[in-house]
Amino acid sequence: MENRILLLLLTLIPGIGPARIKAITGYLNDLSDVLLADVHELMKVPGIGEPLARQIHNFLHHTEKRQESERAVLEQMAKLQSCGGHMVTMLDPDYPPLLREIYDPPPCLFVRGKLPQTEIPGLAIVGTRQASQYGKECTALLCRELVKSGFAIFSGLAFGIDMAAHTATLEQGGVTVAVLASGVDSIYTDPQGKLWPKIIERGAIISEEWIGSELTPGKFPKRNRLISGITLGTIVVESDLKGGALITAANALEQNREVFAVPGNIFSRTSQGTNRLIQQGQAKAVMHGDDILYELGSRFIKKAATKPATVGTPPSIRLTPEEQTVMRGLGDSPIHIDALAALTAIDVSTLLVHLFELELKAAIEQQPGQFFRKKGL
Amino acid sequence: MENRILLLLLTLIPGIGPARIKAITGYLNDLSDVLLADVHELMKVPGIGEPLARQIHNFLHHTEKRQESERAVLEQMAKLQSCGGHMVTMLDPDYPPLLREIYDPPPCLFVRGKLPQTEIPGLAIVGTRQASQYGKECTALLCRELVKSGFAIFSGLAFGIDMAAHTATLEQGGVTVAVLASGVDSIYTDPQGKLWPKIIERGAIISEEWIGSELTPGKFPKRNRLISGITLGTIVVESDLKGGALITAANALEQNREVFAVPGNIFSRTSQGTNRLIQQGQAKAVMHGDDILYELGSRFIKKAATKPATVGTPPSIRLTPEEQTVMRGLGDSPIHIDALAALTAIDVSTLLVHLFELELKAAIEQQPGQFFRKKGL
Numbered sequence: 001m002e003n004r005i006l007l008l009l010l011t012l013i014p015g016i017g018p019a020r021i022k023a024i025t026g027y028l029n030d031l032s033d034v035l036l037a038d039v040h041e042l043m044k045v046p047g048i049g050e051p052l053a054r055q056i057h058n059f060l061h062h063t064e065k066r067q068e069s070e071r072a073v074l075e076q077m078a079k080l081q082s083c084g085g086h087m088v089t090m091l092d093p094d095y096p097p098l099l100r101e102i103y104d105p106p107p108c109l110f111v112r113g114k115l116p117q118t119e120i121p122g123l124a125i126v127g128t129r130q131a132s133q134y135g136k137e138c139t140a141l142l143c144r145e146l147v148k149s150g151f152a153i154f155s156g157l158a159f160g161i162d163m164a165a166h167t168a169t170l171e172q173g174g175v176t177v178a179v180l181a182s183g184v185d186s187i188y189t190d191p192q193g194k195l196w197p198k199i200i201e202r203g204a205i206i207s208e209e210w211i212g213s214e215l216t217p218g219k220f221p222k223r224n225r226l227i228s229g230i231t232l233g234t235i236v237v238e239s240d241l242k243g244g245a246l247i248t249a250a251n252a253l254e255q256n257r258e259v260f261a262v263p264g265n266i267f268s269r270t271s272q273g274t275n276r277l278i279q280q281g282q283a284k285a286v287m288h289g290d291d292i293l294y295e296l297g298s299r300f301i302k303k304a305a306t307k308p309a310t311v312g313t314p315p316s317i318r319l320t321p322e323e324q325t326v327m328r329g330l331g332d333s334p335i336h337i338d339a340l341a342a343l344t345a346i347d348v349s350t351l352l353v354h355l356f357e358l359e360l361k362a363a364i365e366q367q368p369g370q371f372f373r374k375k376g377l
Numbered sequence: 378m379e380n381r382i383l384l385l386l387l388t389l390i391p392g393i394g395p396a397r398i399k400a401i402t403g404y405l406n407d408l409s410d411v412l413l414a415d416v417h418e419l420m421k422v423p424g425i426g427e428p429l430a431r432q433i434h435n436f437l438h439h440t441e442k443r444q445e446s447e448r449a450v451l452e453q454m455a456k457l458q459s460c461g462g463h464m465v466t467m468l469d470p471d472y473p474p475l476l477r478e479i480y481d482p483p484p485c486l487f488v489r490g491k492l493p494q495t496e497i498p499g500l501a502i503v504g505t506r507q508a509s510q511y512g513k514e515c516t517a518l519l520c521r522e523l524v525k526s527g528f529a530i531f532s533g534l535a536f537g538i539d540m541a542a543h544t545a546t547l548e549q550g551g552v553t554v555a556v557l558a559s560g561v562d563s564i565y566t567d568p569q570g571k572l573w574p575k576i577i578e579r580g581a582i583i584s585e586e587w588i589g590s591e592l593t594p595g596k597f598p599k600r601n602r603l604i605s606g607i608t609l610g611t612i613v614v615e616s617d618l619k620g621g622a623l624i625t626a627a628n629a630l631e632q633n634r635e636v637f638a639v640p641g642n643i644f645s646r647t648s649q650g651t652n653r654l655i656q657q658g659q660a661k662a663v664m665h666g667d668d669i670l671y672e673l674g675s676r677f678i679k680k681a682a683t684k685p686a687t688v689g690t691p692p693s694i695r696l697t698p699e700e701q702t703v704m705r706g707l708g709d710s711p712i713h714i715d716a717l718a719a720l721t722a723i724d725v726s727t728l729l730v731h732l733f734e735l736e737l738k739a740a741i742e743q744q745p746g747q748f749f750r751k752k753g754l
Contacts, residue, residue: 134644137644138643263643264641265641266515266639266641271640275664276664278655278662279655279668284656287649287652288643
């Protein structure tokens with residue numbers, strides 16, 4: 001049996017969730033070994049005790065149950081194909097690498113469109129459904145700046161900030177991904193298809209939920225862990241004191257990802273949650289896209305794409321006056337950042353931001369030990 | 378010679394500033410001993426080397442110089458009296474205790490009106506001269522809540538946020554103090570006397586500068602250290618990326634005082650400085666007066682007055698519904714805060730805020746070990 005089918009089959013075993021499937025796939029050399037394993041062997045998987053090991057063994061060797069489940073899996077794959085989708089499973093190399101790191105990564109993502117290449121850094125932009133004009137303007141500003149810096153923008157395709165984030169990213173020619181709480185066939189916030197066909201064209205609509213599965217309230221917080229988990233950081237643009245965006249922020253903190261929030265008017269209901277996140281030190285205040293680059297720092301450099309995550313148009317190198325100053329300080333031989341700071345009279349922290357940008361623009365390359373040089377042609 | 382006159386005399390010696398006068402008064406049992414000290418003795422004062430010791434000795438024993446300076450001091454005192462003012466020097470018990478703690482407390486404050494009693498906690502509210510409507514509304518909100526909580530409000534009588542803070546405090550029946558960069562006779566921002574006579578009536582106008590002295594740009598940052606130094610904390614309501622309010626905030630940090638800032642719209646120029654302060658962790662975000670009570674915590678409880686710092690009307694105990702809930706959990710016997718939290722179903726941090734308020738309203742009393750009881754009648 002194909003391993004991806006076997007993986008989906010495992011998800012149908014009662015008591016087995018994403019965290020345990022991660023444990024099983026991590027323990028076995030090859031997932032197909034699970035079919036050969038006896039109860040004793042299964043109990044060696046961390047987090048799996050005797051009752052669960054028996055349950056897995058019974059399920060896989062109870063012909064009727066298993067056949068029924070296999071039919072369900074194949075049916076699901078057919079449905080997915082019929083709406084133009086495909087699966088990306090944790091067994092695949094193109095599974096999102098950051099999502100793989102979380103405690104409970106979904107074994108399988110159902111994808112319509114195309115996930116961004118794994119080296120393109122992603123950020124989540126989320127917020128209240130009751131977005132104010134201010135929130136929408138902030139969203140547009142951040143998307144504009146972040147797309148320029150090469151980020152793909154993830155959100156939840158909800159009304160309000162989420163929709164604004166997808167829309168603004170598309171307007172900037174950027175890549176955007178909508179992570180749904182429903183199956184990828186059911187886009188209840190956009191039944192007319194004003195937005196989602198463009199998202200599929202330039203990015204993807206993804207979900208861990210099966211096509212045709214019922215949308216229950218519990219699936220929203222479950223989905224939120226994916227929005228935070230698939231990205232380097234989550235930006236909450238506007239939020240009430242309660243709301244899904246705060247759950248996404250809490251997930252991001254648990255997943256050891258960055259959380260950002262946009263400060264706002266203290267009399268505005270939709271800035272109460274964001275101001276509170278900042279006040280309590282759970283989120284860093286963000287006024288510009290640069291604030292995010294600065295915070296992500298070296299973490300970002302490692303994951304960063306070498307060109308903007310835009311579609312269609314090849315990246316042309318346009319440098320700001322400051323970047324030009326930095327470029328004049330660089331040559332074919334590597335120079336240390338401290339020397340470059342002295343040469344350009346730009347302080348190291350500011351310089352770091354410009355160097356990020358230049359690296360994104362593929363104008364320079366970094367070498368070990370904080371040495372930088374012009375990129376060879 | 379009267380010690381206060383001697384103190385003013387010392388301030389006229391070139392090379393002797395507030396920090397050195399603090400060292401001298403701290404070293405001597407009685408300031409008049411300075412007249413008996415020889416150069417060798419003066420050199421024992423920390424921070425005073427031989428050249429300065431000689432200079433002090435020469436000045437005090439050079440009859441002509443000294444007599445000329447004495448005349449200037451007496452003239453200054455006459456001028457002060459003629460505008461209805463008085464002096465409060467660091468030798469006096471009613472010198473503001475927090476100001477006494479800073480590195481360079483002014484030896485003498487010239488006061489018109491009456492300084493708040495030393496046990497009344499003070500907060501500074503400062504901000505840009507180009508205040509927006511939002512900034513004025515925030516100022517009014519905070520003054521309203523902080524006056525209720527028993528704080529005196531200090532500011533700089535500049536246009537914009539400063540004026541709004543004095544005005545709002547007066548409207549709430551609170552005590553406000555204007556700290557000037559000019560002498561107390563010269564109130565250049567309010568020549569018509571629309572505001573300052575009320576400030577004097579209900580608080581004070583103070584300065585360390587001599588009456589008739591020239592107002593130079595350097596006196597504003599010098600004055601700002603007093604605004605931060607005389608208070609428990611400084612609240613920046615609105616500020617550009619540069620401006621005097623940020624200097625006051627920097628002073629407050631150096632003086633180990635709290636700094637607060639009100640977050641605002643990221644597109645508003647006058648919130649750029651405050652958002653930045655918050656972003657960089659230099660200020661705590663403030664959305665309500667309670668946020669300040671919470672941050673000041675036990676430090677505040679120690680310094681707090683047992684009644685609101687209002688003038689004229691005796692404090693009547695008005696309790697919020699939450700405070701009434703807390704009161705119902707309290708009896709004549711002390712109860713521990715954890716037990717009270719369980720009893721009232723209010724979490725401890727929220728409870729602490731209510732308990733502060735109730736203590737301020739003299740409705741309850743705290744006993745060692747976080748026990749609370751109703752106040753005995």
